[in-house]
Amino acid sequence: MTTVALAAQSRTETGKGMARSLRRQALTPAVFYGPEVDPIPLILQTRDLEPLITTGAGENILIDLNIEDGKSTQSHRAMIKEIQVDPVKQNILHVDLYAISMDKKISVEVPITLTGTAIGVSEEGGILQQVSRTLEVSCLPDRIPDAFELEVTDLAIGDSLHVSDLEIPEGIEVLAEDELTIASVVPPTKVEEIEPEVLEEEELEEGEEVEEEAEAETKEEGDKE
Numbered sequence: 001m002t003t004v005a006l007a008a009q010s011r012t013e014t015g016k017g018m019a020r021s022l023r024r025q026a027l028t029p030a031v032f033y034g035p036e037v038d039p040i041p042l043i044l045q046t047r048d049l050e051p052l053i054t055t056g057a058g059e060n061i062l063i064d065l066n067i068e069d070g071k072s073t074q075s076h077r078a079m080i081k082e083i084q085v086d087p088v089k090q091n092i093l094h095v096d097l098y099a100i101s102m103d104k105k106i107s108v109e110v111p112i113t114l115t116g117t118a119i120g121v122s123e124e125g126g127i128l129q130q131v132s133r134t135l136e137v138s139c140l141p142d143r144i145p146d147a148f149e150l151e152v153t154d155l156a157i158g159d160s161l162h163v164s165d166l167e168i169p170e171g172i173e174v175l176a177e178d179e180l181t182i183a184s185v186v187p188p189t190k191v192e193e194i195e196p197e198v199l200e201e202e203e204l205e206e207g208e209e210v211e212e213e214a215e216a217e218t219k220e221e222g223d224k225e
Contacts, residue, residue: 002146003062004052006078008032008200010069019094028092032065032078040067042097049092054084060108060144065097077141100141107175109134110120110145112166112182113170116153120185121142126157127189132182135163143171144211160184 006031009020019029028046033039052061065078081098085091099108111134120126137150148166155161164178 002056002060003064005064005066006044006052008044008067010066010067011043014041022191023091030095030097032076032097032099035102037076037099042067044095044122046092049095050095052080053092057206060099060110060146062141062144063097079106079108079141099168102141105140105173107136107138108144109136111147113147113149114152114183115149115152118152118155118185119157120155120157121158125188126154126158126185126186127187128155128183128185130150130183132163135166135182137168137174138173139171143169145169145172150182152185157185157187158205163204178192 004190011029020028022043023046028044028049030037030042030044032042052063061080063078063080065076067074067076077100078097079100081096083095084093085172086093099158112130112132114128115128116126118126121128137144148168151160160181161183162172162178163176163180163182165182166174168174
């Protein structure tokens, strides 16, 4: 479990105008809240957030949050609940930080990483499909794994791996069915080729029909005259 320290400053102003002003100063608006914590609007340094978001642990990062209000500093344990990102510019717009207790279990989504090269791909020409990319679990915050690894080397075409094939560390409760498929190898997609002769013949028939219709119309017009 990755643990990092994050400094924050409390704020009293809210609204879209304030948020835009903060972003222009390389700052990110945020909010900290939880079951026993009233929401606290925050200001974060964007440069401090970027390394957290780009880590392999994703949002499953334990944060030592230090909030300054100008008079004192409050320390809390938190996790990233939600990150809002601009879909075009990809810059951080807003962050939700959720208060946690180290002695209470929480539910989180843990990434699933596939390792190795399936024989169904390397030797049989199949396609490896990862059906489930995360797994929901319940555990204490300090027990959250960075990721679950699953070896796929022995998978042939038609084979699949499920939640029951994962090695789950002690103290972690999986909140998904054992039969849930994680990965499988499927046959390659066949592309049927149309023979040129057939295509040419069809085009010729269509051309003849158009030509016959044109001749018929010309004849009708001639008869009318």
